[in-house]
Amino acid sequence: EAAVTQSPxxxxxxxxxxxxxxxxxxxxxxxxxxxxxxxxxxxxxxHYSYVADSTEKGDIPDGYKASxxxxxxxxxxxxxxxxxxxAVYFCASSPxxxxxxxxxxxxxxxxxLVL
Amino acid sequence: GDSVTQMQGQVTLSEDDxxxxxxxxxxxxxxxxxxxxxxxxxxxxxxxxxxxANNKGISRGFEATYxxxxxxxxxxxxxxxxxxxxxxxxxxxxNYNVLYFGSGTKLTVEP
Numbered sequence: 019e020a021a022v023t024q025s026p027x028x029x030x031x032x033x034x035x036x037x038x039x040x041x042x043x044x045x046x047x048x049x050x051x052x053x054x055x056x057x058x059x060x061x062x063x064x065h066y067s068y069v070a071d072s073t074e075k076g077d078i079p080d081g082y083k084a085s086x087x088x089x090x091x092x093x094x095x096x097x098x099x100x101x102x103x104x105a106v107y108f109c110a111s112s113p114x115x116x117x118x119x120x121x122x123x124x125x126x127x128x129x130x131l132v133l
Numbered sequence: 134g135d136s137v138t139q140m141q142g143q144v145t146l147s148e149d150d151x152x153x154x155x156x157x158x159x160x161x162x163x164x165x166x167x168x169x170x171x172x173x174x175x176x177x178x179x180x181x182x183x184x185x186a187n188n189k190g191i192s193r194g195f196e197a198t199y200x201x202x203x204x205x206x207x208x209x210x211x212x213x214x215x216x217x218x219x220x221x222x223x224x225x226x227x228n229y230n231v232l233y234f235g236s237g238t239k240l241t242v243e244p
Contacts, residue, residue, distance in 0.1 A: 049229065051231075058142070059236060060139070060222055060234035060236045060237050061177065061222070061234040062234070063231060063233075066231065068229055074229070076231070108177070110176070112230045114230070120165055120182075121167075121179050122179075122230065122232060124176030124177050124178065125176050126174070126175060126176055
């Protein structure tokens with residue numbers, strides 16, 4: 019069973035502060051992703067990575083940085099948090115080969131409130 | 134660019150009713166189409182996958198099909214149960230396993 023964990027599960031941050039969301043997977047997957055979920059918008063891709071030490075921009079990367087220090091870990095960084103970044107953030111991983119190569123396995127999400 | 138449009142924001146049914154959710158997609162690639170389901174407090178999880186090779190996917194009583202001519206794909210179930218209440222996303226697969234999500238359909242099944 020695929021396993022993706024996220025920490026923290028919820029966070030309250032102040033405007034202008036730095037926020038780091040962490041994701042850890044034990045699936046031995048090469049691909050990892052960060053999404054945000056807002057009511058009425060589904061999930062939108064922020065950053066993704068297909069190999070350690072490399073990240074790629076998704077559809078909405080502005081205001082976010084990503085870091086992939088190892089295959090298992092992928093972080094999302096908000097250097098200057100803003101009110102508009104209040105959302106639920108999901109991390110996911112997927113393999114790059116095999117029968118399930120394009121299936122993404124999601125973590126439980128992090129609820130971020132910026133005040 | 135790649136995109137998915139999901140128009141039905143909310144659907145309310147009674148148990149044993151027929152479910153039909155429709156989406157349209159746009160892509161320059163041969164599409165791989167998915168339906169993901171999200172239960173409260175959880176991340177989305179794969180429900181069904183449909184490719185140009187198989188044209189149809191079936192899982193847990195749900196059936197997904199796509200129509201290349203109208204660039205649409207559908208999710209249906211003959212008889213819904215209260216436990217099917219969740220948010221259903223139509224999803225388009227792209228390069229690097231990137232997924233494009235529709236806006237979601239919240240299904241509520243009343244007993």
